[in-house]
Amino acid sequence: MNTRFLDLLAQRYDSEEKVVTEIINLEAILNLPKGTEHFVSDLHGEYQAFQHVLRNGAGKVKEKISDIFIEVLSEEEINEFATLVYYPEEKLQLVKNNYFNDEPGLNEWYMKTIEHLIQLTCYASSKYTRSKLRRALPNQFVYIIEELLYKTDELSNKKNYYEKIVQQIISLGQADKLITGLAYTIQRLVVDHLHVVGDIYDRGPEPDKIMDTLINYHSVDIQWGNHDVLWLGAFSGSKVCLANIIRICARYDNLDIIEDVYGINLRPLLNLAEKYYEDNPAFRPKRHSDKELSEREKLQITKIHQAIAMIQFKLEIPIIKRRPSFNMSERLLLEKVDFEKNEVTIQGETYPLENTCFATVNPEKPEQLLEEEAQVLDRLLFSVQHSEKLARHMNFLMKKGSLYLKYNGNLLIHGCIPLDEQGNLEEMVIENKSYAGRELLDKFEHYLRHAFAHPEETDELATDMVWYLWTGEYSSLFGKREMTTFERYFIKDKKTHKERKNPYYYLREKEEICRNLLMEFDLNPDQGHIINGHTPVKEIDGENPIKANGKMIVIDGGFSKAYQSTTGIAGYTLLYNSYGMQLVAHKKFNSKEDVLLNGADVLSVKRLVDEELKRKMVSETNVGEELLQEISILKSLMEYRYVK
Incomplete structure (x- = not known):
């Protein structure tokens, strides 16, 4: 390895202890479950619908809420709590209107809600390192949230200490900011990485707002449409x-x-x-x-x-x-x-x-x-x-x-x-x-x-x-x-309007074709999938977005309102976590107000695409490959500078 490069790297890791610590950290990360990937496609300027799907993590937020509160909260309360996580500023305003002139009632709601949000944050961050979680937390509350997340003596010496932290947050008028910060942290933790499989622009009214959202998103890639x-x-x-x-x-x-x-x-x-x-x-x-x-x-x-x-x-x-x-x-x-x-x-x-x-x-x-x-x-x-x-x-x-x-x-x-x-x-x-x-x-x-x-x-x-x-x-x-x-x-004669599709679009129904295409791109045909957008899936006519025995997944189901009358739905998104893949079909998104006032979500049916026989770890991902390269370089630095 280039010694000049190692000399430069040594300026960052200027002691053996720092190198060892980083190697241990990276090796440990390799053994965490892979984060959740979220795939969306053909957004076509439909910012409001896209925002909602992004905020609810294609249903993952409510799923996690149900996991931990199913025995504690009613279905209506779960919907209310989910809406708070999706749209914290707007929901807080509605809650405060309900508790107008009832400060004790509002403070009690704050106490309970902050406790629930801390529990949800803890659950959503369970497969991340503390340092990665820290980067996701709102800056002004990092110390306070970490104290509440990592309670060590809740039942005896520190019980009053933890309660006092929350009481002080409320009395100092910081509860709204903390709740909002925790809600956005949860949204970020639920989806580790976003894939946009093409067509952000045209047809819909607000592609620019989608672009601004993506620019500020924590981890994203785009396949051009x-x-x-x-x-x-x-x-x-x-x-x-x-x-x-x-x-x-x-x-x-x-x-x-x-x-x-x-x-x-x-x-x-x-x-x-x-x-x-x-x-x-x-x-x-x-x-x-x-x-x-x-x-x-x-x-x-x-x-x-x-x-x-x-x-x-x-x-x-x-x-x-x-x-x-x-x-x-x-x-x-x-x-x-x-x-x-x-x-x-x-x-x-x-x-x-x-x-x-x-x-x-x-x-x-x-x-x-x-x-x-x-x-x-x-x-x-x-x-x-x-x-x-x-x-x-x-x-x-x-x-x-x-x-x-x-x-x-x-x-x-x-x-x-x-x-x-x-x-x-x-x-x-x-x-x-x-x-x-x-x-x-x-x-x-x-x-x-x-x-x-x-x-x-x-x-x-x-x-x-x-x-x-x-x-x-x-x-x-x-x-x-x-x-x-x-x-x-x-031309009035509609036979001239027909656009002949490439044979790919009917051959992709065949598993053999998809396996050959995966091999063309040096991917394992036994484990890999092709994920497509571009052509709206007409679910209303019985078309299946999962094709070729699961090797092909088409996720354009009609975010664009111009397509929804022919597709029968309002878009698909795909989730891929350490347990496997799920395809989510979305109902038509009416408005944010409908969600806030009526708890109306846009999720429809979840379908299992592929289930991992063994839970997938970071070591088996693209990120894992990068971490292994970093570990190799750090070990070379150890041998070059610190091992005598």
Whole structure:
């Protein structure tokens, strides 16, 4: 081992005793049960529902409360206590309103509640070291909570001492802060690590708040979804990705995210839209159940929607032409339009067009942007790349994200691994070399990271490849042969709307296919699982999210409200602790107020996916591998500096 490195390490561990202590500590941690992993997917801007699932740990919080208080508290009291842990500030206010002018009653409630929270904290922290627990505790109460957690003489000498601590907390007006701090500590302890298996952005109204939550979360990783890559692409300088983002936000009436949240001025685009476009039923925004638009607002969004859609279709043409390896010539649809007859020819068949909005299209050069369009795009891109908040979110998404992740023996991937009909890995030729499977995904990620690092290279292959990840047939994030956006807007015949899925999506039902894919990523097919998002599981139609004899788990059940009518639920989450895996189906989340006032939770059915025959320890995890490396290095330091 490099002696210079060991000399630097010795500055931190400057005595034999410190090295020995750390080795003993790390060796002991290896023998603790692994922490609980929580997997979520396809959040699509639904911050409130995501927050609730995060706060209740997909049911783990209430499960632990029931474990220790089932003989002490009624079901109603358990629900009340769980709600306090989920939303401490709001629940405390309701409790204090109930005890208005009854200070003795409120103080008694404080005493009992703090005692219960201490017991729950102790139970939730049972598989963590004291040092890890200490880091999770609210800073101002660390000493006090540790005294209460580690009671040693409760029945005799110290009983009054412990009671006095709690009484003083209440009399000094600190009870609310302590209860709130303990509630958030419990939430943190229940889930050791969070996996977000793609699609934080688009459709829902508050992806920015989800990003802020993730930035402040104690331990998280992200597997990019196709919608996330669209935002990364726009920030990396891809104008066609930016056009897609604005079009989707207009379609789902979420332009506030662009303008109000990220500070990107849409007025130039609106001026362009007002000049060239009228009302158009195909481009009216989808209705929000909790939001009502005026007729003027609907018309403005409809015009913006048309303007940016036509810019998008124009921008796609030069990319498809300069990248023949993308194999997308069939998508040059503006070039296939007969503007006089108002019809288009697709794969040899001609269809009439309706609801067209081709006022800015030059039939001789369909890809040609008006000078006004080009100017608007330049201004929009400048605003995107100079938004401080968006920069913070995109940098975090890049830092914590990847196209796939191998974690504790499982493969986490948002979309698919492209396959042919026989189950063989599909190949894509990039710069005269063929790539497939893991190698293809690594190549995609290489281009995405390059584009993000070099936003000035807007016409390079890397930037074009980011857009391909959104819409290309061999993209692991898209997984379809074509994206039929044009057809959905302008052609009535719905057979043209169909998007042919990659064979992966029906072959993943087969255990043999999943085992082969796990081996492609050097994972043990006997123990590993593939964890997917991206495609909503239609539980309402009897579709099973657990496939291939448990080797494949699909956890997109419809966080997005746009999907819930077809899925029948409001999302799946997956829990993986030392005992095995559980899939949790969630009911529709109505509101935080509904939970606070009625104790309404959003948990539905828990299903056992896989049960560990032997309880899994930290030594068998990714964290365990890192700890073993640290131990090896520390032992080398011992031999180098301290063993004579």
